[in-house]
Amino acid sequence: MRIDAEALAVHLAGPVPPSGRTAWLRAGLRRAVVDGALPPGTTLPGARALAARLGVARGTVVEAVQQLVDEGYLTARPRSGVVVSWQPLARGPAPAAPVPRVPSPGQPDGALYPRAAWARLVRGVLARVPGDDLGYPPPAGHPELRAALADHLRRTRGADVDPDDVVVVAGVAQVGALLVAAGLRRWAVERPGSPGQGAQLRRLGAHVVEAPVDDRGLVAAALDDGGALDAVVVTAAHQYPTGCVLAPERRQDLVRRARAGGFVVVEDDYDAELRYDRDPVGVVQALAPDVVVLAGSVSKTLAPALRLGWMVAPPRLRAAVVAAKHTADLGSPVVDQLALAGMLTSGAYLRHVRRVRSAYRARRDALLEALARRAPGVTVTGVSAGLHVYLAGLGAPAARRAHAALERLGVAAQVVPGGPVHLPGDGLVLGFASLRDAAAADAAARAVADALG
Amino acid sequence: MRIDAEALAVHLAGPVPPSGRTAWLRAGLRRAVVDGALPPGTTLPGARALAARLGVARGTVVEAVQQLVDEGYLTARPRSGVVVSWQPLARGPAPAAPVPRVPSPGQPDGALYPRAAWARLVRGVLARVPGDDLGYPPPAGHPELRAALADHLRRTRGADVDPDDVVVVAGVAQVGALLVAAGLRRWAVERPGSPGQGAQLRRLGAHVVEAPVDDRGLVAAALDDGGALDAVVVTAAHQYPTGCVLAPERRQDLVRRARAGGFVVVEDDYDAELRYDRDPVGVVQALAPDVVVLAGSVSKTLAPALRLGWMVAPPRLRAAVVAAKHTADLGSPVVDQLALAGMLTSGAYLRHVRRVRSAYRARRDALLEALARRAPGVTVTGVSAGLHVYLAGLGAPAARRAHAALERLGVAAQVVPGGPVHLPGDGLVLGFASLRDAAAADAAARAVADALG
Numbered sequence: 053m054r055i056d057a058e059a060l061a062v063h064l065a066g067p068v069p070p071s072g073r074t075a076w077l078r079a080g081l082r083r084a085v086v087d088g089a090l091p092p093g094t095t096l097p098g099a100r101a102l103a104a105r106l107g108v109a110r111g112t113v114v115e116a117v118q119q120l121v122d123e124g125y126l127t128a129r130p131r132s133g134v135v136v137s138w139q140p141l142a143r144g145p146a147p148a149a150p151v152p153r154v155p156s157p158g159q160p161d162g163a164l165y166p167r168a169a170w171a172r173l174v175r176g177v178l179a180r181v182p183g184d185d186l187g188y189p190p191p192a193g194h195p196e197l198r199a200a201l202a203d204h205l206r207r208t209r210g211a212d213v214d215p216d217d218v219v220v221v222a223g224v225a226q227v228g229a230l231l232v233a234a235g236l237r238r239w240a241v242e243r244p245g246s247p248g249q250g251a252q253l254r255r256l257g258a259h260v261v262e263a264p265v266d267d268r269g270l271v272a273a274a275l276d277d278g279g280a281l282d283a284v285v286v287t288a289a290h291q292y293p294t295g296c297v298l299a300p301e302r303r304q305d306l307v308r309r310a311r312a313g314g315f316v317v318v319e320d321d322y323d324a325e326l327r328y329d330r331d332p333v334g335v336v337q338a339l340a341p342d343v344v345v346l347a348g349s350v351s352k353t354l355a356p357a358l359r360l361g362w363m364v365a366p367p368r369l370r371a372a373v374v375a376a377k378h379t380a381d382l383g384s385p386v387v388d389q390l391a392l393a394g395m396l397t398s399g400a401y402l403r404h405v406r407r408v409r410s411a412y413r414a415r416r417d418a419l420l421e422a423l424a425r426r427a428p429g430v431t432v433t434g435v436s437a438g439l440h441v442y443l444a445g446l447g448a449p450a451a452r453r454a455h456a457a458l459e460r461l462g463v464a465a466q467v468v469p470g471g472p473v474h475l476p477g478d479g480l481v482l483g484f485a486s487l488r489d490a491a492a493a494d495a496a497a498r499a500v501a502d503a504l505g
Numbered sequence: 506m507r508i509d510a511e512a513l514a515v516h517l518a519g520p521v522p523p524s525g526r527t528a529w530l531r532a533g534l535r536r537a538v539v540d541g542a543l544p545p546g547t548t549l550p551g552a553r554a555l556a557a558r559l560g561v562a563r564g565t566v567v568e569a570v571q572q573l574v575d576e577g578y579l580t581a582r583p584r585s586g587v588v589v590s591w592q593p594l595a596r597g598p599a600p601a602a603p604v605p606r607v608p609s610p611g612q613p614d615g616a617l618y619p620r621a622a623w624a625r626l627v628r629g630v631l632a633r634v635p636g637d638d639l640g641y642p643p644p645a646g647h648p649e650l651r652a653a654l655a656d657h658l659r660r661t662r663g664a665d666v667d668p669d670d671v672v673v674v675a676g677v678a679q680v681g682a683l684l685v686a687a688g689l690r691r692w693a694v695e696r697p698g699s700p701g702q703g704a705q706l707r708r709l710g711a712h713v714v715e716a717p718v719d720d721r722g723l724v725a726a727a728l729d730d731g732g733a734l735d736a737v738v739v740t741a742a743h744q745y746p747t748g749c750v751l752a753p754e755r756r757q758d759l760v761r762r763a764r765a766g767g768f769v770v771v772e773d774d775y776d777a778e779l780r781y782d783r784d785p786v787g788v789v790q791a792l793a794p795d796v797v798v799l800a801g802s803v804s805k806t807l808a809p810a811l812r813l814g815w816m817v818a819p820p821r822l823r824a825a826v827v828a829a830k831h832t833a834d835l836g837s838p839v840v841d842q843l844a845l846a847g848m849l850t851s852g853a854y855l856r857h858v859r860r861v862r863s864a865y866r867a868r869r870d871a872l873l874e875a876l877a878r879r880a881p882g883v884t885v886t887g888v889s890a891g892l893h894v895y896l897a898g899l900g901a902p903a904a905r906r907a908h909a910a911l912e913r914l915g916v917a918a919q920v921v922p923g924g925p926v927h928l929p930g931d932g933l934v935l936g937f938a939s940l941r942d943a944a945a946a947d948a949a950a951r952a953v954a955d956a957l958g
Contacts, residue, residue, distance in 0.1 A: 074784075075784065078784075079663075082663060082787070082791075086665070086791070119784065119786070119787070121753050122750065122752075122753055122786045123663065123753070123756070123786055123787040123788075123789075123791070123792070124753045124754075124756030124757050124760070124789065124792045125792065126753075127753065127754070127757070137757060138792060139760075139793075156640065156641060159640045159641065160640075161636065162635070162636020162637060162638070162639035162640065163636045165636070165639050167631040167632065168631070170627075170631060170840075171624070171627055171628040171631045171632075174623075174624055174627045174628075175624040175627075175628070178620040178621070178623060178624045179620065179624075182615070183614065183615020183616045183618070184615060185615070185810065186615035186618050186808040186809070186810040187609070187612045187615065187808070187809050187810060188609060188612065188804075188809040188810070189809075189810055189812070210532075210535060210576065212539070222675075222834035222835070222838075223834065223835060225832075225833075225834060225835045226833065226834045226835075229832065229833050229834070252832055255828065255832045256832060297575065299575075300574050300575055300576070300577045300579075300580065301577075301580070303576070303577030304577050304580075304590060307577070307592075331527075331528065331531075331572065333572070333575050333576055334535070334572070334576040335576075336576075336577065338535075338539070338576070339576070339577045339578065339591060340592075351641075355639040355640070356639070356640050356641040356642075356835075357638065357639040357640060357641070357642055357838065357839035357840065358838055358839075358840070359642070359834060359835065359836065359837065359838045360838075375708065379678075379682065379705055379708045379709060380678075380679065380682050380833060380834075381675035381676065381678060381679045381682070381812060381833075381834070382675070382676060382678045382679075382809075382812065383812065384812065385810065385811055385812045385813075385838060385841060386810035386811075387623075387810065387811070387841075388838060388840075388841070
């Protein structure tokens with residue numbers, strides 16, 4: 053089929069513009085091809101005829117047609133002219149539903165994020181950073197941030213860490229991904245524990261078993277012996293979700309088993325900086341830097357949206373972990389790394405942590421007061437740190453009802469299913485970061501009380 | 506072994522401070538344990554005796570000791586008192602050498618990065634972003650950036666893309682990682698091609714074969730038929746390293762083979778926006794959005810340090826790709842995403858591209874002039890776009906000599922080994938982004954000429 057210049061002109065939208073005529077013609081022709089107005093096999097009019105009809109230079113037509121030939125929409129055939137060669141296609145089925153936002157009762161209040169201070173830090177970094185640092189980042193992280201984090205983790209968490217030990221990552225979630233990539237395939241996670249963590253490790257292809265948690269934390273003695281594991285996750289400072297602290301003899305037992313069994317302990321130190329009633333317990337990592345991976349982030353103290361965290365890995369894992377980071381994404385964004393480094397070394401980070409700790413302590417106190425008043429029979433644990441409390445042993449129906457009611461209030465919560473665990477099951481994680489005043493705390497407590505019936 | 510209060514006090518550094526005595530004592534005791542001054546099994550003096558010796562309250566000693574018991578350094582034994590339980594350890598061997606910075610002749614000049622503009626964009630984002638957006642990001646990317654990128658890619662690259670089709674990633678390197686995680690295991694890469702790309706895919710566990718490139722681009726006909734591949738990488742707009750454009754019939758052939766063979770084409774559109782002598786050729790993706798993954802980033806136009814890019818994936822891959830992004834790092838940093846969205850929608854991004862394009866065109870022209878003068882026998886290809894030119898067929902010794910000489914000048918270069926390829930082998934990629942004036946261009950050309958002997 054051949055189309056003449058007159059018919060083709062109908063498919064070109066709008067009048068010929070005074071300038072940018074080649075681009076206009078190219079876009080119009082491409083649209084006509086892609087929309088099916090010019091089906092495959094259609095022969096275009098000659099350049100001279102089309103140029104005359106449109107009132108443009110012949111060179112304009114030749115150039116636009118050549119561009120579409122180069123792009124594969126048209127084919128120039130010797131003697132027979134230019135024909136449409138693009139094959140339209142039926143669009144496939146709609147994509148599956150996207151992965152929902154991670155529901156996180158541990159999500160901080162975005163209103164407490166130090167917006168102006170962070171903007172100043174970024175401006176300061178951009179004013180002073182050498183141009184070379186704007187190239188591909190060092191995969192292990194910028195040296196300034198690694199040094200600042202090592203100092204910070206030594207001072208605030210008692211960690212045994214030098215700058216060379218630190219790897220900057222995109223939050224604690226990436227730590228799991230990097231360790232699996234580094235060859236750790238057989239994992240144990242806490243039960244109860246973070247539901248996202250086990251699911252992520254399984255999606256990464258790891259084999260995951262569960263280790264029970266009681267009111268003294270992870271029961272490592274319940275794990276199989278005999279080298280059947282590569283890594284064991286522990287939330288030692290503030291167990292997620294129950295909030296207990298890993299007991300001293302459990303720490304020593306875990307380290308002993310790790311050394312004997314050849315596995316590493318992955319210490320997810322996710323919210324230790326937000327501790328309200330006494331100094332946080334120091335990290336297990338300092339007891340045994342040979343077998344403990346310490347993982348943390350600014351997701352609770354600043355914002356999850358920054359995607360900025362760290363890991364401290366035993367020397368024997370370090371090269372593999374840095375290579376895995378390089379392979380995954382070539383390294384973390386440099387400006388954000390340097391902004392955080394500046395915040396840490398200037399003391400602004402610790403001042404910010406003190407400020408939000410005070411705000412969250414008040415929210416926690418209001419929630420505990422309201423729960424004691426509205427739902428006095430409920431066992432509340434894990435109140436000494438973090439952004440959530442744990443309501444133990446509600447029973448599945450009540451936990452689900454409370455979860456639904458809290459969700460309607462915009463309060464983050466998570467049902468923790470019961471099962472063969474040492475703690476009363478069917479509990480509820482209740483995040484209090486968003487409860488900005490006593491009325492909000494009271495409404496949350498009422499939702500829990502109503503769900504109990 | 507028992508240590509008395511007098512002996513223990515020797516190990517506590519400095520005088521007792523006027524405040525923060527518990528923290529001071531805790532840190533001092535911990536250091537004495539970790540340094541081996543108090544070996545495992547040592548029994549500490551009673552709290553009363555130590556308090557008296559130090560001149561502090563007994564409660565201070567009890568609290569500090571209890572903290573170290575909680576952390577696992579000490580153990581309280583009924584009747585026999587508190588003993589040191591921490592086991593010192595021999596540090597393992599030094600870690601392997603870290604992965605070096607990616608050498609990239611395609612790295613832009615950090616001096617052209619719009620520092621002040623980016624700082625303003627970040628400040629603007631922080632002033633207006635809702636607190637909820639500072640939580641965990643949507644794994645596919647923030648809707649504002651996805652919409653801005655879809656519009657940008659439609660207008661500047663002729664891509665067939667809606668906002669729902671876009672996934673925000675940490676640069677093109679992450680595209681490979683996500684596609685392997687989404688199940689694409691058997692890859693073909695271009696030869697010659699980016700050496701990092703094949704190496705990355707192999708580290709990710711993919712099986713990688715090479716497809717030859719000639720002066721019309723990738724020769725897909727050389728690939729095995731019969732469904733033996735999951736993905737084929739192509740740098741269609743400006744082949745890396747040779748700089749040729751994928752020819753029209755090659756585009757159609759590639760798409761036909763992808764549909765017949767069930768593989769996807771991964772179009773690495775890494776530098777198409779920096780095209781100097783005519784409009785860039787449109788993307789292959791628009792020809793066949795059912796089988797082409799379009800991948801790009803701001804690494805060449807803004808800075809690799811931002812780690813910000815995108816992919817447009819066929820509908821059948823999208824859910825798996827978004828899940829892989831979620832599993833890898835939970836999503837990309839939100840503030841940077843919104844800053845780029847603002848830059849795109851305001852027109853500032855295109856203005857910036859025009860500005861750097863003009864600067865790089867001048868640097869390219871100076872280099873070409875100097876090469877023509879100093880080394881007139883050298884074949885220079887791929888000059889019409891990007892941040893590098895390709896010096897073909899130098900021979901291995903000359904290419905290596907030139908590489909070393911350029912490196913001494915701080916000019917990025919990369920030797921491309923010869924072999925069974927259609928193009929003259931043993932070429933050299935020469936990045937011109939850092940050649941800020943004619944003298945720098947002349948020095949680079951002289952290094953090449955000297956290497957030719």
